[in-house]
Amino acid sequence: MLTVNRERPLSPLPNEVPYGTLDLMVLKTLQVMGPLHGYGIARRIEQMAEGALALNQGTIYPALLRLEQKGWIASEWGTSETSRRARFYSITRAGRKQLSAEADAWARTVAMVNRLLEEE
């Protein structure tokens, strides 16, 4: 379960979504899947995590807002599969750039941590 913390939105408990990775996952999802509404994004992330990640789906909305404020994603109103008014999000050019930068950084971090762990 993800908890809500005012100081640090979406900061996870120790064995949950690592800090900052939710943004990365959302961007990646949108890059791969094209425009999606909040449910679709949350669903896709859960599927990819294959049960390794327990996501409070609501927490995706503050993250979407933050990404939109930064200009990495854009939103458009559309109609959901249940004929409800819903926002559909898509990745922007700035978002793609950010994603590749973040992915590189992530890969470097993981590689470094792995080396550290393999040293013994």
Next chain:
Amino acid sequence: MTALRVLTMRVKAFILRGRSDLDLEDDIRAHLDLLTEEYIQRGLSPEDAQVAARRAFGGIEPMKEVYRDQRGLPLIEGLVQDLRYAIRMCRRDPGFTSVAVLSLALGIGASTAAFGVFNAVMLRPLRVLDPERLALVEPQHLGKRSIIFNPSFEDLRSRQRTLTGMFAVDDAPFLKVTFDDTASPSYVRASLVSGSYFSVLGVSSSLGRLLVDRDDELADATGGQPCAAVISHQFWIRRFQQNPDVLGRTLQARNIQCAIVGVTAPEFVSHQGGYAPDVWLPLRPSTDRKLLESHSMAFFAGVMGRLAPGVSKTQAETELTALYQQILSAGGEKRPADFRISVKPGAQGLDSVRRRFSTSLMVVLAAVGVLLLIACANVATLLLGRGAGRMSEIATRAALGAGRGRLIRQLVTEGCLLAVLGAAVGLALAWIATPALASLVWSGEAVLVDPRVIAVAVGATVLAALLCGVVPALRVNESTLRVNMAGDGRTTTGHGQRMTRMLVAAQLALSLVLVSAAGLLLRTMVHLSGIDPGFQPEHVLMLSVRDETPGSSFGRVDSPEQKSTRAALYRTVDERLNALPGVRSASVSWLGLFSQNDLWIALIDADHPDSRPQGRVDYVSPRYFETIGMQILRGRGFTDRDREGTERVAVINEALARGRFGGDEALGRRLAIDYPGEQDRPFTIVGVVRDSKYNNLRELRTEPMMWTPIAQAPFRMSSIALRVDANAEAGVARRAEAVLKDTDRYLMVREFTTLSAQVRGNIARERLLLGLSSGFGGLAVLLAAVGLYGTLAYAVRRRTREIGIRLAFGADRPAVLSLILGDALKLVVVGIAAGVPIAIAGGYSLRAFLFGVEPVDPLALVGACGVLALAAFLAACIPARRAAAVDPLVALRWE
């Protein structure tokens, strides 16, 4: 970049937050729908699916809160909430709110208005190009301010090199002009200036052109062209509705015709703070040529220049002094070394208004500062009293989870709201009061829109907000919160109550200062109006006139024919005025009394030519002493037989007789005036008059003075006095003006007044200060009384139970009355004890205005204490009576 983008998004969302809330709701609903659908497809019943969907979605409300914090501007949203709550608190208690807002409005409004005027006169630099390089060029004789006469000025100007330009200016606040679109003349505020005036100041025009050096040329050099005139932007709007056709319009002023050539830029006002001319005329063409050349025309307003690049004031001073001394000695001055030119900083322009009003303005400023402090203390007192009543509410809010910081923020917001409301009302008051206040200082000028004034208004508001918000907030500490959570909200004592009482005592002390200042000024006024001026000013009509006869210089260069024509003219005027119905006696004179002239000249004793002490001189017509009611002690006054060709005679005052001739008889002795052409033509003294005041009722001693017949030394007359029958003033004034017009078209009336008004007008400054200080003092006492009342009323409410117990145990009602009144008395005693030393210091700072009363005046102090005690007693009466009326049974049950 990203940060900026985020900020704009947040601001946009903040503005559209209602809309955005609805959007989020839509998103949430769509999401839950899809989730429910998913669970139904997994085989759950619709009800179970809904529950499961909600669980999977997580807490909606906490998410919304995170979302909102991320979306808008949470700080401002909190503020809006605080503000909304503060407005609700204000509306719930309109009595409290209006008293608080009005107190602050008075304090803030009065300080802003007073500072607005102070700033315009004393501080604000001229709105011209690079004012820091401007310099006042001030001639001095033996270290004292003196005046520079015309040809010397022009000589100096053409020969000096340290100034890039130099101009002379003569202000005419009541110049009579006739515009070509009307037949009747009107008065305008004018300045007669050198052609270089605008270029030295660096002023641009908003229409047409401004004056230039060429405009200095006299009419005969320009072939009779009308001279140029420039009008101010304000005057252009006021008189000509901004019509561009104003260029080329002509006006008649004095004896010349001028055509309007331009309008100044809107921001330019003048060469000195506090004076806003409507019209500028070139000085040379509007002055007679002979005057310009005769060393009898001086520039009373002043001379200014602009320092050349790289030149310091000292360098300019050295050069100008050397040149001035050369010019004077070439002109026959025997002691040129006595003269200097001092160069002073000119960023604020000429200083005649500044010199006249600086002390009064400073006093007014101090008074409004005190008033502001009292107002703030008053509101803080009221807030504290109310805050104490709200302790249980605050404790409840704290118990419900509001942090201490949040509670303090709420109280500060309330204080700020009151301060801002007070400031808004106060600024409206200032807007109304400033023109009136400014018009007391010579000319009304809009002076509020200025960075300094705005800074002071904001400063006053911030001070008010701090005092009103922070003082009550200081009381919200951990212990009060605990006590109140445990108790019933009426157990607060100690700290807050002490602070309230201190504030009330401070208000009483500060009002004592203002009231005792009013007392000192009142005593001064009483003294001044009890002074015997040495003549009888009642029923004497005064006409200020100007003889504009062309071709006259009114000095030694006039020909004998001119002099005898003038003498004849003045004799005719004198005779015709004396023949008017309603006139008991009339006279014309060169200067007259209370004219604010202070010209001295050396008087040579014909029998002891070495002794040449200074004295004042006036030239008058025969019935002068009779008209103004000056008593002739010995000898005689003047008669019609004292004229050109007969023995030259003089009347002197006792001071001159005593000083010059000691115990010897003055009658028959001879005095000459040390003036070219006069030194060897002495006057024989034929009369001695009683000493009298000359310019000012405050004069402690009478200066030596001599009068001679205007027929024997025909100077230009400028003053006419008419002793009239009671209530005949208006009719006589009209007839007298007609007589002048009819006798000679160059005799012009500038102003009507009465001698009493002139004598009284002389104490206008004291009268103004007395009015202001009693007004402020009254307000201060009122505010302090309100503060005291509020505090006592609260104390009585708080002590109702205690009073009930006292009554139940046998205390009688007078004892209860004296309990409350004694409480008030303690505060008054503390207030007076603290206020007296400040009031004494205030008295010393008023010393320049006092007359016949010492800065420490027991009567004024005791009177002020009495006023204060009375106000305090009245304020205490209501709560005391309420306390005495307490019913012990009700009080004991009151919980």
